[in-house]
Amino acid sequence: MQFDIKAVNGELTEALSHKIDFKTKPIGALGILEKTALKIGQIQQTLSPEIKKPAIVVVAGDHGVTEEGISPYPQEVTFQMVMNFLQGGAAINVFARQHDITLKIADAGVNYDFNGIEGLENVKVRETGTANFAKEMAMSVEECEQALANGSRLVEEAHQRGSNIVGFGEMGIGNTTAAAALLSVYGDHDPSLTVGKGTGLDKAGVQNKAKVIANAIELHGKPATGIETLATYGGLEIATIAGGMLKAAELGMIILVDGFIITSALMAAHSINPNVLDYCVFCHKSNEQGHRLMLEYFKAEPLLDLELRLGEGTGAALALPLVKSAVNFLNEMASFEDAGVSNK
Amino acid sequence: MQFDIKAVNGELTEALSHKIDFKTKPIGALGILEKTALKIGQIQQTLSPEIKKPAIVVVAGDHGVTEEGISPYPQEVTFQMVMNFLQGGAAINVFARQHDITLKIADAGVNYDFNGIEGLENVKVRETGTANFAKEMAMSVEECEQALANGSRLVEEAHQRGSNIVGFGEMGIGNTTAAAALLSVYGDHDPSLTVGKGTGLDKAGVQNKAKVIANAIELHGKPATGIETLATYGGLEIATIAGGMLKAAELGMIILVDGFIITSALMAAHSINPNVLDYCVFCHKSNEQGHRLMLEYFKAEPLLDLELRLGEGTGAALALPLVKSAVNFLNEMASFEDAGVSNK
Numbered sequence: 001m002q003f004d005i006k007a008v009n010g011e012l013t014e015a016l017s018h019k020i021d022f023k024t025k026p027i028g029a030l031g032i033l034e035k036t037a038l039k040i041g042q043i044q045q046t047l048s049p050e051i052k053k054p055a056i057v058v059v060a061g062d063h064g065v066t067e068e069g070i071s072p073y074p075q076e077v078t079f080q081m082v083m084n085f086l087q088g089g090a091a092i093n094v095f096a097r098q099h100d101i102t103l104k105i106a107d108a109g110v111n112y113d114f115n116g117i118e119g120l121e122n123v124k125v126r127e128t129g130t131a132n133f134a135k136e137m138a139m140s141v142e143e144c145e146q147a148l149a150n151g152s153r154l155v156e157e158a159h160q161r162g163s164n165i166v167g168f169g170e171m172g173i174g175n176t177t178a179a180a181a182l183l184s185v186y187g188d189h190d191p192s193l194t195v196g197k198g199t200g201l202d203k204a205g206v207q208n209k210a211k212v213i214a215n216a217i218e219l220h221g222k223p224a225t226g227i228e229t230l231a232t233y234g235g236l237e238i239a240t241i242a243g244g245m246l247k248a249a250e251l252g253m254i255i256l257v258d259g260f261i262i263t264s265a266l267m268a269a270h271s272i273n274p275n276v277l278d279y280c281v282f283c284h285k286s287n288e289q290g291h292r293l294m295l296e297y298f299k300a301e302p303l304l305d306l307e308l309r310l311g312e313g314t315g316a317a318l319a320l321p322l323v324k325s326a327v328n329f330l331n332e333m334a335s336f337e338d339a340g341v342s343n344k
Numbered sequence: 345m346q347f348d349i350k351a352v353n354g355e356l357t358e359a360l361s362h363k364i365d366f367k368t369k370p371i372g373a374l375g376i377l378e379k380t381a382l383k384i385g386q387i388q389q390t391l392s393p394e395i396k397k398p399a400i401v402v403v404a405g406d407h408g409v410t411e412e413g414i415s416p417y418p419q420e421v422t423f424q425m426v427m428n429f430l431q432g433g434a435a436i437n438v439f440a441r442q443h444d445i446t447l448k449i450a451d452a453g454v455n456y457d458f459n460g461i462e463g464l465e466n467v468k469v470r471e472t473g474t475a476n477f478a479k480e481m482a483m484s485v486e487e488c489e490q491a492l493a494n495g496s497r498l499v500e501e502a503h504q505r506g507s508n509i510v511g512f513g514e515m516g517i518g519n520t521t522a523a524a525a526l527l528s529v530y531g532d533h534d535p536s537l538t539v540g541k542g543t544g545l546d547k548a549g550v551q552n553k554a555k556v557i558a559n560a561i562e563l564h565g566k567p568a569t570g571i572e573t574l575a576t577y578g579g580l581e582i583a584t585i586a587g588g589m590l591k592a593a594e595l596g597m598i599i600l601v602d603g604f605i606i607t608s609a610l611m612a613a614h615s616i617n618p619n620v621l622d623y624c625v626f627c628h629k630s631n632e633q634g635h636r637l638m639l640e641y642f643k644a645e646p647l648l649d650l651e652l653r654l655g656e657g658t659g660a661a662l663a664l665p666l667v668k669s670a671v672n673f674l675n676e677m678a679s680f681e682d683a684g685v686s687n688k
Binding site for chain 1: 367368369370371372373374376377416417418420421424425427428431433434435438439442443543544631647648650651652653654658662665666669672677684685686688
């Protein structure tokens with residue numbers, strides 16, 4: 001699958017910076033919001049950007065690597081949480097309602113037969129989730145391509161409904177192990193540095209998780225391409241989300257980047273087409289330890305640092321008001337001249 | 345002026361923690377939002393807290409200490425920015441509109457005759473602002489008492505309109521110098537550690553600011569009481585805000601604590617009645633260096649760290665959606681039992 005993503009050009013940078021600097025405030029006094037306003041103006045190529053119909057796509061998938069005892073929760077929690085999403089009782093439902101975000105829930109490979117239940121987008125690539133990457137590739141390259149295409153279609157639909165900004169969420173017991181493996185390979189880090197406690201592992205559990213990943217890397221090595229890496233170590237939800245990100249960038253949409261799992265999907269998307277990064281607003285710094293390495297990899301300065309480690313896209317939803325504030329101050333604040341305020 | 349502030353008791357702590365822990369998420373996965381939900385439940389003494397009609401009171405005042413060349417902006421910017429607030433063009437107006445916050449603008453001693461202009465609350469204690477604390481007390485203890493009473497009345501009015509949560513903003517060229525002086529005295533720090541660049545001082549300017557404060561402390565010493573310290577080094581807007589905070593706590597309201605100047609007002613309020621702290625939610629970590637020392641003083645973990653240094657209450661306004669999210673997850677998320685999700 002090819003994605004035609006334009007690099008964001010810097011044409012308007014000077015005009016945007018001038019507009020920001022002459023608002024009635026000391027230079028730089030709105031901190032990271034000023035950088036966010038600049039970035040969004042550049043993405044939309046305008047001095048008066050707009051946020052339209054924010055969407056979050058939550059993708060769920062199961063992980064064969066749970067066989068290795070890398071999560072304190074049983075695999076069935078993935079489908080149970082999908083049901084919770086559909087019933088509106090999860091954290092992401094609460095925050096999406098609060099901020100008027102259109103939520104789409106998709107099944108990329110949950111080990112459960114939802115039987116066509118209403119409200120769930122069926123983008124299953126494998127009925128039972130990924131294979132155990134400790135023993136074999138998590139999915140084939142063809143399956144990975146299929147997941148990318150599915151994610152692409154989900155985002156295209158949101159765009160057709162009028163959205164110009166999209167975030168992603170995930171659910172999948174075991175997926176911090178997949179994300180840590182992707183970070184280890186894409187970022188060239190020892191697994192002991194990329195693993196964390198996930199949903200609540202103890203110290204021995206975290207050590208076991210690192211060992212499972214280290215052994216898998218010994219087995220598979222570093223694949224030749226980004227997409228093979230994703231197929232080898234990733235998750236079906238992660239691949240679907242990577243495809244969604246690439247399509248969002250192709251369509252010129254703002255991408256709200258959530259925490260550890262979602263940033264691993266961005267590493268995959270970035271390995272396929274690096275221009276995707278130009279469209280990203282980093283929403284939060286997760287409390288999962290490997291996320292720091294990912295943020296360094298992208299030289300990202302996220303909006304929030306609330307010690308969240310929930311996933312589901314909650315960090316993206318919680319950061320949306322700040323993204324809107326960045327756009328609002330750029331559009332609505334008076335300049336020194338307009339307001340008759342003396343500048344330095 | 346006496347404030348009868350109940351210490352928040354821990355009666356509901358266990359029940360609130362239980363409710364938070366059995367939501368469908370790993371324990372602690374909502375990070376600082378969980379602590380915020382607990383705190384608000386304790387303040388309101390309920391397992392189902394509510395946020396009602398948020399208000400922000402922005403108080404302006406001028407500072408005699410500007411004579412010492414401690415700000416790169418001229419004093420007239422204070423009244424010009426008040427006009428900007430009244431016309432809706434400042435950052436705080438933008439963010440208050442975004443979050444449906446009732447904004448009240450008050451003049452506690454701006455060196456300008458507003459001539460009864462509509463929309464401005466006249467709580468002037470001195471026509472020309474404070475005296476230069478490098479030479480004499482900024483205000484008398486009687487004037488300080490008057491400012492406390494004025495702030496108290498402003499908050500009481502918000503409460504009567506149905507608000508149960510209030511933030512404070514400020515405007516006053518020179519007020520980072522007053523705030524740094526208050527921090528130096530209340531917190532017992534050398535002025536070189538409490539001063540920062542304010543609206544944009546260079547290195548020599550920051551050093552001069554520290555020297556002005558150090559000389560003033562040599563002149564006045566450490567006053568015997570909290571209120572005398574406030575009168576000696578503070579600002580009329582700072583004293584008004586301190587009174588507002590004390591009244592808010594007396595009324596059981598949540599206090600949204602903004603940045604450097606507002607936290608100096610909290611130090612003053614806390615020196616008058618330490619129970620005020622029980623009602624505070626710390627909204628952001630300012631980029632003004634002394635704010636870190638204030639947050640340590642109160643062992644506070646603020647919601648935002650966006651490198652803001654604007655004042656006006658902008659940090660409080662920007663944090664409000666997170667405060668609401670804390671309350672919303674507590675009220676709306678399903679428990680493991682409700683949702684039929686397996687717990688560990």
